[in-house]
Amino acid sequence: MNENIRILAVETSCDETAAAVIENGTTVISSVIASQMESHKRFGGVVPEIASRHHVEQITVIMEEALNEANLTFQDLHAIAVTEGPGLVGALLIGVNAAKAVAFAHGLPVIGVHHIAGHVYANHLVEPLQFPLLSLVVSGGHTELIYMKEHGSFEVIGRTRDDAVGEAYDKVARTLGLPYPGGPEIDKLAASSDEAVELPRAWLEEGSLDFSFSGLKSAVINTLHNAKQKGEIVDPGALAAGFQQSVIEVLVGKTIAASRQYGVNRLVLAGGVAANSGLRKELEKTAAKEGWALTIPPLSLCTDNAAMIGAAAYVRYQQGRFADDRLNGVPGLSIS
Amino acid sequence: MRKLLTVDTSTYVLSVGLYDGDETLAEYVSTKKENHSVRLMPAVRCVMEDAGVRPEELDGIAVAAGPGSYTGVRIGVTTAKSMAWALQKPLYGVSSLEALAYNGLWSSARILTFFDARRGQAFAGLYESGGGAVYQVEADSMVMLDERLTRLAEEGRPVLALSPDLDKHRELLQEKLGSLLVEAAGPVHTVKPSGVWAASRGRTAEDIHTFVPQYLRLAEAEANWQKRQSDHG
Numbered sequence: 362m363n364e365n366i367r368i369l370a371v372e373t374s375c376d377e378t379a380a381a382v383i384e385n386g387t388t389v390i391s392s393v394i395a396s397q398m399e400s401h402k403r404f405g406g407v408v409p410e411i412a413s414r415h416h417v418e419q420i421t422v423i424m425e426e427a428l429n430e431a432n433l434t435f436q437d438l439h440a441i442a443v444t445e446g447p448g449l450v451g452a453l454l455i456g457v458n459a460a461k462a463v464a465f466a467h468g469l470p471v472i473g474v475h476h477i478a479g480h481v482y483a484n485h486l487v488e489p490l491q492f493p494l495l496s497l498v499v500s501g502g503h504t505e506l507i508y509m510k511e512h513g514s515f516e517v518i519g520r521t522r523d524d525a526v527g528e529a530y531d532k533v534a535r536t537l538g539l540p541y542p543g544g545p546e547i548d549k550l551a552a553s554s555d556e557a558v559e560l561p562r563a564w565l566e567e568g569s570l571d572f573s574f575s576g577l578k579s580a581v582i583n584t585l586h587n588a589k590q591k592g593e594i595v596d597p598g599a600l601a602a603g604f605q606q607s608v609i610e611v612l613v614g615k616t617i618a619a620s621r622q623y624g625v626n627r628l629v630l631a632g633g634v635a636a637n638s639g640l641r642k643e644l645e646k647t648a649a650k651e652g653w654a655l656t657i658p659p660l661s662l663c664t665d666n667a668a669m670i671g672a673a674a675y676v677r678y679q680q681g682r683f684a685d686d687r688l689n690g691v692p693g694l695s696i697s
Numbered sequence: 698m699r700k701l702l703t704v705d706t707s708t709y710v711l712s713v714g715l716y717d718g719d720e721t722l723a724e725y726v727s728t729k730k731e732n733h734s735v736r737l738m739p740a741v742r743c744v745m746e747d748a749g750v751r752p753e754e755l756d757g758i759a760v761a762a763g764p765g766s767y768t769g770v771r772i773g774v775t776t777a778k779s780m781a782w783a784l785q786k787p788l789y790g791v792s793s794l795e796a797l798a799y800n801g802l803w804s805s806a807r808i809l810t811f812f813d814a815r816r817g818q819a820f821a822g823l824y825e826s827g828g829g830a831v832y833q834v835e836a837d838s839m840v841m842l843d844e845r846l847t848r849l850a851e852e853g854r855p856v857l858a859l860s861p862d863l864d865k866h867r868e869l870l871q872e873k874l875g876s877l878l879v880e881a882a883g884p885v886h887t888v889k890p891s892g893v894w895a896a897s898r899g900r901t902a903e904d905i906h907t908f909v910p911q912y913l914r915l916a917e918a919e920a921n922w923q924k925r926q927s928d929h930g
């Protein structure tokens with residue numbers, strides 16, 4: 362019988378301090394997250410210096426909880442995995458240095474994981490990934506279409522040229538006077554409205570799989586501004602619905618184009634914006650129509666967590682791709 | 698004897714030391730301008746392997762907890778507390794300014810240690826030597842350096858100034874302290890591993906989970922937020 366491989370994974374790329382123990386890349390033994398959301402809410406967004414300070418306060422507590430919840434000790438582990446990037450540099454550094462220290466203390470190898478690879482591998486915890494596949498990655502920092510022909514291979518075939526989709530949600534929410542984080546607020550407001558303000562779609566040039574959301578964001582601001590000039594009132598629900606429709610139509614439209622271009626009919630959704638109910642519904646509808654196999658992780662695995670990092674790390678463990686003592690936090694780390 | 702690992706990354710200087718009781722087993726100090734995050738773990742492994750000490754053989758870890766560079770102290774503190782937690786060994790936190798003051802252990806003058814904190818500000822500590830140790834005269838704090846020096850001049854006692862940023866402020870020190878200023882030549886202006894060792898003697902162990910750097914200053918956004926709250930309140 363093969364030995365079960367257990368990895369303690371750590372994730373501190375943004376405003377969640379997270380640790381998890383994953384077995385064989387597919388089974389979550391434990392997963393613990395300390396969210397700093399409440400702290401950053403005061404500032405209307407994540408403040409990097411404050412995020413770093415919170416990570417130091419939480420890091421050993423969270424790692425200990427992950428081990429306790431798993432009822433395991435260091436002797437039961439085979440490796441320590443950590444997000445090396447992309448993300449906030451000061452935040453990444455806490456996880457990276459904690460992981461290296463713990464690994465050194467117990468003579469364990471360290472595995473550096475790309476944060477987006479983690480988001481994609483959240484799906485591996487739902488059901489084993491099958492290849493080739495496409496992944497639509499949508500979060501506060503990312504909007505990417507990724508083509509995977511096998512485990513550990515990531516080809517970015519489309520990316521945002523300006524704002525990430527989650528970023529656009531937050532900015533539009535602020536314009537509408539909604540609290541941070543804006544994604545869930547707009548999603549709710551949009552769902553409650555029967556009408557939608559007509560807003561542009563950014564398809565970019567023919568055949569491109571890239572995205573752009575800054576024009577849409579400006580269109581929302583202009584709509585509000587023009588109405589104000591004329592002394593009219595725009596229904597915020599209709600504006601939120603119009604914004605969300607434009608975002609979803611483009612996200613789904615580009616995904617359909619990618620699926621046809623690459624001849625791939627397996628899609629996995631990834632990233633925090635995967636929690637958006639409008640996007641989920643539209644993708645499910647499209648998958649049924651196009652005959653895709655679609656996986657959408659549960660909400661708890663869509664937002665930042667360490668379980669997904671452990672899942673992605675297992676592939677590297679099997680390939681023997683370990684980091685050395687010089688592993689660093691890399692804010693702009695590229696995936697391939 | 699007691700095997701102690703020391704770590705300091707609170708300024709651009711990286712220092713790691715390994716001691717057995719009063720004896721030095723290995724020390725590593727580097728002023729290379731490269732990220733501490735990249736160099737700290739290799740330095741720790743280097744002194745441990747040179748001395749043939751396995752991690753589980755350590756009796757404790759001491760770390761300079763600041764003040765200093767926010768990112769720098771976080772790297773040292775995170776590494777030290779994570780190691781101490783993983784090994785279930787005592788963790789000792791010391792002031793970076795006190796560790797530096799140990800470079801003036803043989804001085805009869807008061808010892809001013811400081812790190813530049815930009816815009817005329819500095820993290821400063823005031824220490825005195827006696828009985829083979831240095832003692833804190835005034836709590837480490839963030840000060841306007843010129844005001845702090847004026848106050849020291851008024852007190853009329855000789856002051857040994859130790860700082861990795863001495864060159865930048867030499868003229869101000871000379872102007873404010875005049876003949877009270879004791880200048881020390883040579884490589885005595887950066888924290889040495891033995892300073893962290895000395896400052897950690899007799900300390901009680903920290904609670905590892907709640908141990909955090911001594912920033913001595915709120916994050917800017919936090920300070921602004923608190924100001925807004927009190928303005929409204």
Ligand SMILES: [Zn+2]
Pocket residue numbers: 476480500632633664665
């Ligand atoms: Zn993420």
